[in-house]
Amino acid sequence: MLDSLTVGRRIRQLRSDRGLTLDALGSAIGRAASQVSVIENGKRELKLGEMQRFATALNVTVDELLSEEAPSQRAALEIALERIQRGKLYASLGLPTVAVRKALSDEAIETILGLHGELERLHRERAATPEEARRANAELRREMRACHNYFGGLEAIAQGLLDAVGHEGGPLSQRVAADLASHLGFTLHHVPDLPGSTRSITDLENGRIYIPRGQNPDADPRTVLLQALASHVLGHEEPGDYSDFLRQRVETNYLTGALLVPESVAVGFLQRAKAQRELSVEDLRDQFGVTYETAAHRFTNLATEHLGLPVHFLKVHESGTVVKAYANDDVVLPTDVLGAVEGQTVCRFWSARQVFDAEDRFSPYHQYTDKPTGTFWCTSRIQSTSRGHFSVSVGTPFADARWFRGRDTVNRHASSCPDPSCCRKPPAGLTTKWAQKSWPSARLNTSLLAVMPTGAFPGVDSTEVYEFLERHAPAGEAIL
Template identity: 75%
Template sequence: MALSPAEDLDDEGMLDPLTVGRRIRQLRTDRGMTLDALAAELGRAPSQVSVIENGKRELKLGELQKLARILGVTLDELLSPEPPSKRAALEIALERVQRGPLYASLGLPAVPARKTLSDEAIQTILGLHDELRRLHEERAATPEEARRANVELRAEQRKKGNHFEELETIARDLLEAVGHRGGPLSQRVAADLATHLGFTLHYVGDLPETTRSVTDHANGRIYLPVRQATGGDPRSALLQALAAHVLGKQEPRDYADLLRQRVETNYLAGALLIPEASAVTFLKAAKDARELSVEDLRDAFAVTYETAAHRFTNLATEHLGIPVHFLKVHASGAISKAYENDGALFPTDVLGAVEGQIVCRYWSARQVFAVEDRFSPYHQYTDKPTGTYWCTSSIQGTASGSFSVSVGTPFAHVKWFRGRDTVRRQTSRCPDPTCCRQPDSALAARWSDKAWPSARLNSSLLAAMPSGTFTGVDLTEVYEFLDAHAPE
């Protein structure tokens, strides 16, 4: 049964240009028609037809209909999802492999599918690629599972503009229940939320090292540390514990569940610290004045810069119509957290994960570390392969080291932000390795055989994830702690 044009779709809901292109080539050669002859009939240059046959350009419906008439087939036949021959199927598979991130990461030259390249040679290349993929995935199965789950979750956040209406509603109802009328959330009101939800607060000096808080549902207690982490917010751990309770979170079943729990509890905690209604009023006024600023949002609601930056991404697209990206980057250049819905091209591994990847040294997230003034906000334009972006960055000190936190937007939207008049500008060609990852030839020639740096390995590089629990929490220590602190 022939498929209609609407049914000939690939996984992303688009016509597959590779299969269509190979079918056009097969039909042309079956009819003894040269590339020049088809180009003349179609009214195109031969080079343009070659691009079509190689699957490097999608065709409009009118072009497809004209090609079908020239080649003497129906449109359904032209758009059949099945490769036109066994050889074509091999060539399509080879082309897809070479366009993929795993092949690109190898730095190997492309292998053209010429007639002189035998079927056996293509099958060998495909087999080697499949085995390389298998070895890559087996090398660290547990981290791979976490990265895959993170990629899927980030795609969902992007689709929603990082705005979760159901969590905003829960936050609004909780704040109304304790009489909060807007503006910053005081520590007293945070404690009132705990009381409203049936908990008493207990600050202790012996909280288990693997925890930020411990909730005792049997006795209605929440245990929190007496001393806060460097650069932390004393309300955050409490609000995250309350959020987990309100959302009914249990021990996560797998890494996907763990990551979703963290995203949702962090989101709800942020929505309590920076209530939506107050924040949107504040941000819309700032946009009207063309004075949007993460620093102002931070100061208006008395939160950390990172919380303000996160919350800005929740509200900017939904309420201001501004696409944005967010980055938290360690001083080493490695990405800790990332989000984008503005087309910013983050570095990724072969699975599509960005966490742990190294940011281009010319991006604002790296350039800010070279500035001595760490009090003033840092603004920069960066010309990237996908366009020009403006970013604002700030450095945050933590117990794990220094991190830059950045919020950026495409050039078309920078008119709404304070700091748009900056003269700082950099050019980034990443992911082209010659941009900043490879030293220039003269420098490499001078030092390549005269230096041996001793790498500072991450402590988790060779370690397996903790067994028994996905979170890494020491349950024996937690249960002993609860026994010691439970009321008699």
């Protein structure tokens, strides 16, 4: 598109270089001096015929007039100042327009541009609210659904890495994970003082990966290392925005899962189980020695692509709020107005909530649920962590339940959510009796009122990270 500001400043520079007045140039192109001034100030775009007349009068080509480069450093400053003053952010400040005159020094313009740049930075940070994060998350989920949550490129990378260290299948041992690190040029260092805002730190300069000496009992000790390696292999750079940050997290977690549960072995295992009508997330977990959540994730990665099964996945806190979700089987997940699922409340009649009431927590919980878009079968398990209890669920439409172990369950519920009368709106009798005679004290999660953490890696304290690296740098590398 034609940049009227740059073209205008170029015409002014050429007119000045040739010693022409506004009147003289106006006469040469058949326009009044005032009209030439408007064009030079970038307040009107030129038509092609006008452009050709200006080029002829100034003895240049049209291409020279259309050059994207400013005619001088001063002109570049003036163009930048004009551009920000025409922007929405400057207009919202209610400040008077700064006239661009010769008396306005370059230093003054640079100061104004610097202040405006800082305002833009603060404005972007302020815009990185939970709403912005939820929009990015909803968009990423749409992309995952479009490809059935299967990323062939990442599967191929995982297989190449496993082949390089001679892993032929079965559970990925910690020794093989360490071999992967060595193959990629890294040494492992278990430290007691890893910053609390991080799970690991990679020193790219010295080829070191720092992981905590005391592993979190909730975490798979291999996962932290594999996630650090995955980010390196994928060539991740500092995220440009929250959307980029989320996408990198998804890619890192996917590649980590593909290393722990390799596609080449897992697909055959699942296909044999389907042929026997004995599909089970538990069996996938046990076969590869991973957590139930990792097995459930990998099942959703492979089920549609290789088994032809549409599925949905839910991780739900004991309070009923969604932590993670994915669906390509037409189940209607609870969403907010932005289309985000995380933080929404799951219907109390869904398997993801009913499992918390099951007396037997050793065995998986299975349930059929009649929902507005059809009947779905689901298998759920509870995992307990230091952060509370969560249910992890994998579901599929009724017609595909025949391939799963647990399809003979007698557990069945009906849900009409998002209809408020399903489970959110109390029965009329109870409302009449208690509406004016009760006062609950809400347990408000303070994070609901907080903005998204700022920085390239939200929530990470960069000062702590750099100080940590300084403490642990090899001899001679530390900055004194």
